[in-house]
Structure formats: C-alpha cells, structure tokens
Amino acid sequence: MHPTRTEGPDYYHKVVDCQWACPAHTPVPEYIRLIAEGRYSDAYMINWKSNVFPGVLGRTCDRPCEPACRRGRVEDEPVAICRLKRVAADNKDDISSRLPPPAASRNGKRIALVGAGPAALTVARDLAPLGYDLVLYDGDAKAGGMIRSQIPRFRLPEEVIDEEVGYITGLGMEMRLGQRVDSLKDLLAENYDAVFVGTGAPRGRDLDLPGREEARANIHVGIDWLSSVSFGHIDRIGRRVIVLGGGNTAMDCCRTSRRLGGEDVKVVVRSGFEEMKASPWEKEDALHEDIPILNFRVPKAFTHDNGKLTGVVFEVVEAQYDDKGRRRLMPSGEPDEHYPCDDVLVAVGQENSFPWIERDIGLEFNEWDMPKVDEVTFQSTRSGVFFGGDAAFGPKNIIWAVAQGHDAAVSIHRYCQGEDVQDRPPPGFSLTSQKMGIHEWSYDNDISNDARFRVPQRDKVESLKDVRLEVELGFDAGLGFSEAQRCLNCDVQTVFAEPLCIECDACVDICPVDCITFTEDGEEEDLRGRLNAPSLHLDQDLLVSDKLKTGRVLVKDEDVCLHCGLCAERCPTGAWDMQRFTLEMTHATSMTGGGACQNR
Amino acid sequence: MTYLAKPRLHHPSLAANELGFTRRDYEGSVSTLCAGCGHDSISAAIIQACYDLNLPPHRLAKLSGIGCSSKTPDYFLGASHGFNTVHGRMPSVLTGANLANRELIYLGVSGDGDSASIGLGQFAHAIRRGVNMTYIVENNGVYGLTKGQFSATSDKGSKSKRGVENHDSAIDLVSLALQLGATFVARSFSGDKAQLAPLIRAALAHKGAAFIDCVSPCVQFNNHAGSTKSYDYVREHNEAVNRLDLISSRAPIHVDYEPGTTTTVTQHDGSVLALHKLAEHYDPTDRIAAMTYLAQRQALGEVVTGLLYVDPEADDLHNSLDTVTAPLNSLGSKELIPGSAMLAKINADLR
Numbered sequence: 001m002h003p004t005r006t007e008g009p010d011y012y013h014k015v016v017d018c019q020w021a022c023p024a025h026t027p028v029p030e031y032i033r034l035i036a037e038g039r040y041s042d043a044y045m046i047n048w049k050s051n052v053f054p055g056v057l058g059r060t061c062d063r064p065c066e067p068a069c070r071r072g073r074v075e076d077e078p079v080a081i082c083r084l085k086r087v088a089a090d091n092k093d094d095i096s097s098r099l100p101p102p103a104a105s106r107n108g109k110r111i112a113l114v115g116a117g118p119a120a121l122t123v124a125r126d127l128a129p130l131g132y133d134l135v136l137y138d139g140d141a142k143a144g145g146m147i148r149s150q151i152p153r154f155r156l157p158e159e160v161i162d163e164e165v166g167y168i169t170g171l172g173m174e175m176r177l178g179q180r181v182d183s184l185k186d187l188l189a190e191n192y193d194a195v196f197v198g199t200g201a202p203r204g205r206d207l208d209l210p211g212r213e214e215a216r217a218n219i220h221v222g223i224d225w226l227s228s229v230s231f232g233h234i235d236r237i238g239r240r241v242i243v244l245g246g247g248n249t250a251m252d253c254c255r256t257s258r259r260l261g262g263e264d265v266k267v268v269v270r271s272g273f274e275e276m277k278a279s280p281w282e283k284e285d286a287l288h289e290d291i292p293i294l295n296f297r298v299p300k301a302f303t304h305d306n307g308k309l310t311g312v313v314f315e316v317v318e319a320q321y322d323d324k325g326r327r328r329l330m331p332s333g334e335p336d337e338h339y340p341c342d343d344v345l346v347a348v349g350q351e352n353s354f355p356w357i358e359r360d361i362g363l364e365f366n367e368w369d370m371p372k373v374d375e376v377t378f379q380s381t382r383s384g385v386f387f388g389g390d391a392a393f394g395p396k397n398i399i400w401a402v403a404q405g406h407d408a409a410v411s412i413h414r415y416c417q418g419e420d421v422q423d424r425p426p427p428g429f430s431l432t433s434q435k436m437g438i439h440e441w442s443y444d445n446d447i448s449n450d451a452r453f454r455v456p457q458r459d460k461v462e463s464l465k466d467v468r469l470e471v472e473l474g475f476d477a478g479l480g481f482s483e484a485q486r487c488l489n490c491d492v493q494t495v496f497a498e499p500l501c502i503e504c505d506a507c508v509d510i511c512p513v514d515c516i517t518f519t520e521d522g523e524e525e526d527l528r529g530r531l532n533a534p535s536l537h538l539d540q541d542l543l544v545s546d547k548l549k550t551g552r553v554l555v556k557d558e559d560v561c562l563h564c565g566l567c568a569e570r571c572p573t574g575a576w577d578m579q580r581f582t583l584e585m586t587h588a589t590s591m592t593g594g595g596a597c598q599n600r
Numbered sequence: 601m602t603y604l605a606k607p608r609l610h611h612p613s614l615a616a617n618e619l620g621f622t623r624r625d626y627e628g629s630v631s632t633l634c635a636g637c638g639h640d641s642i643s644a645a646i647i648q649a650c651y652d653l654n655l656p657p658h659r660l661a662k663l664s665g666i667g668c669s670s671k672t673p674d675y676f677l678g679a680s681h682g683f684n685t686v687h688g689r690m691p692s693v694l695t696g697a698n699l700a701n702r703e704l705i706y707l708g709v710s711g712d713g714d715s716a717s718i719g720l721g722q723f724a725h726a727i728r729r730g731v732n733m734t735y736i737v738e739n740n741g742v743y744g745l746t747k748g749q750f751s752a753t754s755d756k757g758s759k760s761k762r763g764v765e766n767h768d769s770a771i772d773l774v775s776l777a778l779q780l781g782a783t784f785v786a787r788s789f790s791g792d793k794a795q796l797a798p799l800i801r802a803a804l805a806h807k808g809a810a811f812i813d814c815v816s817p818c819v820q821f822n823n824h825a826g827s828t829k830s831y832d833y834v835r836e837h838n839e840a841v842n843r844l845d846l847i848s849s850r851a852p853i854h855v856d857y858e859p860g861t862t863t864t865v866t867q868h869d870g871s872v873l874a875l876h877k878l879a880e881h882y883d884p885t886d887r888i889a890a891m892t893y894l895a896q897r898q899a900l901g902e903v904v905t906g907l908l909y910v911d912p913e914a915d916d917l918h919n920s921l922d923t924v925t926a927p928l929n930s931l932g933s934k935e936l937i938p939g940s941a942m943l944a945k946i947n948a949d950l951r
C-alpha cells in the first residue's frame with residue numbers, strides 16, 4: 001500500500017470526527033479545552049466565528065458531531081459537545097469588544113438579503129465587516145427566522161436570540177423588518193450588486209382527509225400554530241390533543257401543548273418508533289413529559305359533530321420488508337381505532353414555496369419546483385442571485401443554514417469583486433507540536449473515565465406551567481469541566497516520522513486501544529485483516545508508514561485512538577509526536593478585499 | 601516513561617478469555633522504565649501468555665532480584681503474588697516459596713547482572729535442582745539500573761556506549777542452563793513477541809526448571825553500534841531454529857505445515873508442543889546436539905533463538921524430595937504435630 005498522504009487539510013481534519021461532521025467545521029476539541037480551562041469567552045468566540053449562534057446552538061443544535069464523536073465508539077456515549085457550547089455561552093464575559101469593528105470604509109457594493117433567518121444573518125455577519133451595504137428584508141417583525149418563530153421558548157429563551165441576533169445586526173446593516181418581498185423581479189430592479197435568498201421552507205404540509213374542512217376550527221398546521229404561540233397570538237389549547245407526525249416539529253407541538261392546557265396529549269405516527277425522524281433526545285423529552293407516542297397508525301379521517309372536532313380514526317399498519325430490504329407499511333388487519341380529542345396538530349412535514357419569485361427572470365426551477373442552486377457556490381442560474389439555508393435545498397437545520405451562509409458569503413464576495421465564484425481558496429491548516437518536556441504536553445492527556453453527564457433539568461411540574469420557562473438548566477461550571485474532560489482531544493494528532501523509528505514496539509505495548517501494528521506491507525484490505533485489533537470501521541483511515549528498516553510498515557488504525565499521547569511518551573526516539581491540527585475555514589472575512597486570498 | 605496510568609478505556613472488541621478476563625486485566629501498574637526499553641516488551645509478552653493460558657492471576661507468584669529487569673513484575677499481573685528480593689537472591693527465595701506452596705505457578709524474572717554476576721551461584725543451583733518454575737533473564741548485556749556497566753553476558757570485544765571494549769569472556773546462560781540440567785531451555789528477543797509469547801506460555805506450562813534467555817536491548821546504555829545486544833545487531837544476527845506454534849493439553853494436533861517441517865513433542869503430563877522447524881535437522885529433545893549446535897553457531901556470531909531444548913520426561917524438585925503433596929499452609933496441627941508415638945517410631949528408625 002502507498003504510505004498515507006497526510007499533506008493537505010483533509011487527512012488530519014477527518015481524524016477530528018466531530019469537526020469533520022460539523023457542517024461549519026467548528027473546532028470542537030479546541031473550544032472544549034478552553035471550557036475546561038475556564039476560558040469561556042475564548043471558547044465562545046471560537047464558536048462564534050464558526051457557527052455564529054453558540055448560545056442558540058448550544059441549546060438546539062441538531063448536533064451531527066455527536067454521533068460522529070470518537071468517544072461514542074470507545075464507550076457508550078459521545079461527549080456532550082452541544083451542551084458544552086452552552087456552557088461557554090452562559091459563562092462568558094461581555095464579548096462586545098471582541099466583535100469585528102465596523103468596516104473602515106464602505107466598499108460601494110449593496111447587497112439585499114431576503115429573510116432574516118440564520119442563513120441570511122450568517123451572510124450578513126461575514127460581509128458587514130468588509131464594508132458592504134446590506135439590506136435585510138423579513139416578513140416577520142423581528143429577525144431570527146425559525147429560530148424565533150418556531151423553536152419553543154422552553155427550549156430557547158428569547159434573550160438568547162436577541163443577544164446573538166443583536167451581535168450581527170449591530171455590525172451595521174439596514175433592517176427592513178415586517179417587510180415581505182413579494183416580487184424578486186422588483187427587488188432586482190433596485191440594482192443591488194447581489195441578492196441572497198434565505199427565506200427558509202415556510203409552508204407546513206396539511207392532511208387532506210375526510211372531516212378536515214368540517215372540523216377546521218380545531219385542526220392546526222403545526223408550524224403555523226407554533227409561530228402563533230411564539231408571537232403570543234395563541235396561549236390555549238384543548239384538554240385532549242393529538243399530534244400527527246414524528247419529526248422534531250411534532251415533538252415541539254406536543255410539548256408546547258402540554259404547557260397550554262393540554263393534559264391528555266399524544267403523538268401518533270405512521271412509522272415505527274425507531275424510524276421516527278425526531279432526534280432521540282427530543283423523543284426522550286416528550287416521553288418524560290408524559291406524552292405517549294403511538295406508532296404504526298395512519299390517520300384516515302377526522303370525526304366531528306356539529307362542526308366540532310371529536311377525534312381521529314386511524315388504520316393500524318405493520319412494517320413489511322420486500323426482498324430488497326425496503327420497508328412498506330401494510331394494513332395489519334386489526335380494526336381501525338378512534339381516539340377522541342379536542343384539537344389536532346398536523347406536523348407531517350415542511351415545504352419550500354416561492355410564490356414571490358417570477359419564473360421568467362432567468363432563475364430556473366427543477367422538477368420539484370425548487371430553484372436550481374449550485375451545491376458549492378450556492379449561486380442560482382441567474383448570476384448574482386444566491387440561495388442558502390432551507391431555501392436552497394429544503395428543510396434542514398440551523399447549523400446547515402449557517403454553513404451554507406458562510407459559503408454563500410464567500411461567493412457573494414468573490415462575485416462582487418469580479419472573481420470567479422467557482423475558484424475557492426482551500427482552508428488553511430497547521431500542525432504544531434504539543435511537546436513541552438519528556439512527558440509533558442500542552443494539553444491534558446490524562447483520559448477521564450467518566451460516563452456522559454446529564455444536563456440538569458427544571459422540575460417537571462414547574463416546567464409544564466409556563467411555555468416560556470426553559471426546561472434545561474445547563475451544566476454548571478463543575479459539571480461543564482467534568483464533561484469537557486471526557487473529550488479525547490482528537491485534534492492533537494499522532495504524527496509519525498519513519499526515519500526515527502527503531503521498531504522497539506514500545507508504542508504497540510503501551511497503546512491502550514491497540515491502534516498500532518508493525519507488519520508486512522500489503523493492500524489496504526489485507527492490512528486491515530492483520531491488525532493487532534480488528535478494524536471495525538472502514539470509513540476510518542489507516543495511517544500507513546513508508547517501509548521501515550526491517551522492511552515492515554507501521555499501520556495505525558485511527559478509529560479508536562484516544563489521543564492519549566502515550567505512544568509518543570514511550571517512543572525513545574521521538575518518532576511519534578503529538579501535534580495540534582488547526583483548520584482555518586475559508587470565510588469571506590478571511591479573504592482580502594482585492595480578491596487575492598489570504599486565508600491564514 | 602510516563603507518569604500517567606494507562607487509560608482504562610480499551611478497544612471495543614477486546615475479548616475475554618475463558619475466565620472472563622481481558623488481556624488488559626493482566627496488566628500491572630504503569631512502567632517506569634526508559635521509553636523503548638526491551639524489558640517492557642517482555643512484560644507485554646508475559647501479559648499475553650498469561651491471558652492466553654487462562655491463568656487465574658492469583659495463582660501466580662512473580663519473584664525477582666534487583667535491576668531494571670527485576671522491577672518489571674510491578675508492571676504486569678497486578679493481581680498476582682510478588683516478591684522483589686535482594687540482588688541475585690531471587691532463585692533461593694523462589695525455591696523456598698515453591699517448597700512451601702507447590703500449588704502456585706512460579707515466575708522468576710531477573711537480569712543478566714542479577715543472574716550472571718552476583719546471582720550466578722543461585723541461578724546454577726535453582727536450575728540443577730529442577731525447581732518447577734519459569735526463569736526469565738531479560739538480557740541486555742549491561743547493568744542498566746546502575747548506569748550501564750558491562751555485565752557478565754556482554755560479549756568479548758563488544759563496545760560500551762563510550763567506546764570502551766569489553767575484554768572479559770561472556771557467560772552464555774543458555775549453555776549453562778543446558779549443562780546444569782534445565783528441562784526447558786529457550787532463547788528469544790524482546791522485539792519478536794510472536795516468537796516470545798508462545799515460548800513463555802509453554803514454559804509456564806512446563807513442569808520442571810524452564811529457562812528463557814531473552815535478549816532485551818537497553819536503549820539507554822546498550823543500543824549503539826558496537827553493541828551485540830542492540831535492536832539492530834540482534835535483528836541482523838537472529839537465527840531462529842523453530843517457532844512454537846501450538847501448545848495443547850492432550851488434544852490431537854492438527855498442523856498445517858508441509859510434512860517434515862513440524863516436530864511435535866509430547867511431554868510427560870500429556871501436553872503437546874508443536875514446533876515449526878526453521879533449521880532443518882534441529883531436534884529440540886537432544887540435549888548434547890543442542891549444546892553442540894549452539895557452540896557452532898555462536899562461533900559464527902549468530903544469536904540462536906527458539907525452543908532449544910525440552911525434556912519430555914521432565915520432573916521437579918518436589919518429586920525428587922518426595923515432599924508432601926499439599927501446600928504447607930494447608931496442613932493442620934494433626935499433620936504437623938504427629939505426636940510422641942510417631943516421634944518414638946522415627947527415633948527407632950534412626951537407631
């Protein structure tokens with residue numbers, strides 16, 4: 001096998017599983033170490049740079065990093081990466097002086113941003129310090145998008161939104177709130193240098209079943225209902241509530257209902273409990289609030305009496321699998337079931353809708369009536385019009401909206417400077433030895449044996465009384481420290497230098513997880529079969545050395561390396577070194593105005 | 601060395617043996633030897649062998665003398681009995697312990713200084729008496745612990761780190777052990793665990809005096825050009841006569857090698873050793889031939905490794921002394937104080 005090529009930003013980045021999995025590539029272990037040191041403001045700013053909304057995300061992020069976290073492969077549960085972010089946000093000092101200063105001069109370019117959700121706010125944050133004149137339009141009275149309109153206050157207090165949205169709007173931009181854009185054509189006529197569309201996926205799917213019309217007064221579309229609650233237009237619901245759907249919106253609907261008078265609230269889903277779209281922790285929270293989740297039930301009709309909803313009829317189904325392993329829901333043969341209720345919340349999906357974009361302005365739509373958007377540049381087929389967030393590729397989540405916002409901002413910047421938007425500077429990176437002495441490193445390499453800590457919650461009875469009372473109390477400083485210590489510092493890389501190795505086996509003997517093997521060379525598949533410990537995850541790379549003195553090669557399976565540095569401590573010649581990998585993502589702010597790129 | 605304890609976390613697929621212990625359960629406290637010391641690899645091989653043998657840790661007693669090598673019992677089998685004796689005196693303490701409690705498995709760990717210099721006499725007598733033990737010398741050719749003076753196993757003509765030549769003849773512990781009647785004699789290299797671990801396993805299972813001379817480079821004082829105990833020198837001059845592949849108790853043996861390339865040795869207790877031959881005519885049960893072969897190869901500058909000799913009919917000190925079969929600590933006052941009638945009988949016999 002060829003020796004592993006570790007040059008370039010990708011090899012070591014991939015070893016940092018969480019950072020690799022994070023759409024915005026937040027330097028997770030770096031901020032976790034700062035939290036352990038009590039340097040909350042520093043930890044916050046690292047997050048702020050990458051993901052823009054640390055306080056919001058520390059409570060609500062979909063956390064793709066956690067299933068990726070190496071700790072979850074070595075023991076039961078990953079590091080509580082998301083909730084540690086909140087520790088930084090909760091405990092930081094006033095960081096206003098660390099925010100980018102206003103641009104020294106305007107650059108003469110005007111950009112319109114439609115929608116003021118996380119995607120557009122990220123674009124605004126990246127472009128404002130460069131001297132752009134930004135105009136943000138949003139139909140809602142306050143900026144924040146679905147962060148404000150959809151996510152219930154008991155998960156995300158309004159002050160947190162105000163604070164973090166405020167950091168961005170404070171950079172200097174014109175906010176046209178309460179102002180819907182009804183025609184893109186008209187907007188383009190205002191001669192903006194570029195337009196960013198971040199209007200989200202604002203339409204909730206309805207269920208067109210018998211009885212829908214007759215009982216309409218008590219059947220609500222989930223996301224519309226949630227935004228009415230958020231904006232204070234609705235503050236009551238019936239005693240018996242049925243929520244239809246199995247995603248996160250359904251979880252927010254049922255939990256909100258419990259706080260607005262719903263005593264007998266149940267969620268009914270078509271699929272099996274396991275296959276529900278909602279995150280496991282959201283389901284757990286719903287169950288904890290005494291909300292049963294009934295699965296394998298397909299709604300058939302709404303029952304009503306004199307124009308008043310009386311309940312829902314369900315067909316009971318079961319999962320069957322065809323020879324290709326595909327699942328189909330088939331009638332189980334059991335009799336239909338009727339559940340009486342006072343209100344129904346329909347949370348069966350969310351869609352894009354662009355009634356305000358004319359179809360004759362050179363902006364093409366695909367067969368699903370979605371704008372054709374380049375997956376790298378986020379530019380539409382009409383040059384100068386960019387998309388990002390849920391508006392670009394359908395509903396996802398905040399962190400994807402932010403990541404796409406960063407990329408769109410790079411494109412807009414290059415576009416406005418007359419550069420090729422396809423030609424994008426690669427991220428910068430560096431490797432720095434952490435060695436301080438014979439067995440001293442500039443990171444704490446003593447591995448904690450603790451299991452994942454639970455985030456303390458407010459008492460349930462109290463929580464259910466007020467829809468604005470935050471349920472999670474967050475880790476305090478002590479718990480935050482202990483949880484932070486669980487992080488394995490995966491960014492501190494094991495870097496191997498062949499010429500120094502004397503093949504004494506010291507690293508093999510000390511490695512607690514049997515990562516290292518000296519063996520005859522071979523092709524990857526063959527090598528994977530000959531390692532000291534079985535190679536369990538083929539997507540995890542092997543670090544294969546050049547030929548050593550005995551003709552053998554060193555193979556390190558990156559999979560479950562604890563980054564404990566013991567191999568380097570035991571190596572008599574320094575053939576192993578622990579080096580911290582840092583990645584500098586390409587953001588608009590990290591490129592100089594003239595277009596020549598300076599990404600470090 | 602490191603100051604940190606090895607993390608408890610282990611590879612998710614780390615398997616348990618028949619006793620329910622993983623290999624990690626056979627570890628001891630973290631080593632304080634120099635990074636890269638060969639002795640640490642021998643500890644790892646001992647750990648592997650004990651795990652493979654499904655050895656209950658509390659059934660093993662580790663004894664050692666003084667030296668870096670003699671410190672190592674602290675770094676493996678943390679749940680076993682241990683006795684760190686005085687310099688060169690491990691063999692007699694082991695002999696005494698063995699006589700007192702024959703039910704434990706005895707592992708003596710020593711260095712070339714500990715066994716070939718100050719403890720040479722002790723070494724010789726424990727071996728010739730046939731004490732049932734595994735005796736490992738972690739042989740680096742120097743007194744590592746006292747900063748690298750030549751030891752008695754240093755080859756004549758080899759050079760110290762400072763370039764000083766050794767003028768004294770070397771003691772070859774393997775030849776000595778053969779001569780003294782050890783019933784299991786092997787040599788190996790700390791840098792070849794695939795060879796070493798099965799040898800330790802077989803030695804632990806052998807009933808009689810089993811001796812392993814394990815070349816184990818001292819990275820600090822004896823791993824330079826001019827040394828004959830360095831990683832490079834041993835790798836270049838290593839001539840293995842065989843590889844021990846299988847050890848089984850009575851089970852019929854199935855070995856995949858071509859006919860003629862495998863030797864099996866059935867021992868007294870019915871256990872079987874299967875050896876993959878590397879030197880064509882080498883017969884590990886012929887003591888005289890082994891001694892001759894060793895002498896010839898040594899003259900050529902080769903380091904002969906493998907299972908060099910095993911006596912299938914081996915027996916031990918308890919057998920020759922016809923001692924009581926139970927450990928002394930299990931005897932009650934009835935057995936220990938047989939009474940005046942018995943005393944009278946004994947006295948009568950002596951008249």
Ligand SMILES: Cc1cc2nc3c(=O)[nH]c(=O)nc-3n(C[C@H](O)[C@H](O)[C@H](O)COP(=O)(O)OP(=O)(O)OC[C@H]3O[C@@H](n4cnc5c(N)ncnc54)[C@H](O)[C@@H]3O)c2cc1C
Nearest residue numbers: 115117118119138139145146181199200389390396397398
């Ligand atoms: C109930 C619910 C709960 C959720 N919970 C989470 C969660 O916990 N974590 C998570 O990561 N994600 C969550 N999401 C998803 C997340 O909110 C979205 O993915 C994210 O907000 C998308 O950001 P965006 O910037 O693309 O658009 P949005 O946040 O949708 O913002 C779009 C903005 O554009 C405005 N707008 C739309 N059309 C126009 C127009 N024509 N003119 C002017 N303004 C317009 C809208 O008023 C809105 O303010 C949740 C979604 C829902 C529905």
Ligand SMILES: Cc1ncc(C[n+]2csc(CCOP(=O)(O)OP(=O)(O)O)c2C)c(N)n1
Nearest residue numbers: 667668669687711712713714742743744745
């Ligand atoms: C009675 C006595 N004499 C001398 C010493 C000093 N001493 C300590 S260790 C050692 C030699 C150890 O050499 P070796 O057994 O080869 O062990 P190594 O450190 O090389 O593994 C000596 C001479 C001592 N501790 N006790």
Ligand code: SF4
Nearest residue numbers: 018069070487488490
């Ligand atoms: S252990 Fe830490 S650095 Fe490693 S993947 Fe998990 S959070 Fe990231």
Ligand code: SF4
Nearest residue numbers: 511561562564565567
């Ligand atoms: S840092 Fe080195 S010793 Fe520690 S787990 Fe990784 S490879 Fe093994």
Ligand code: SF4
Nearest residue numbers: 634637668744818819
């Ligand atoms: S001095 Fe030599 S024998 Fe002693 S620990 Fe260091 S390397 Fe090993």
Ligand SMILES: [Mg+2]
Nearest residue numbers: 711712740742
């Ligand atoms: Mg020595």
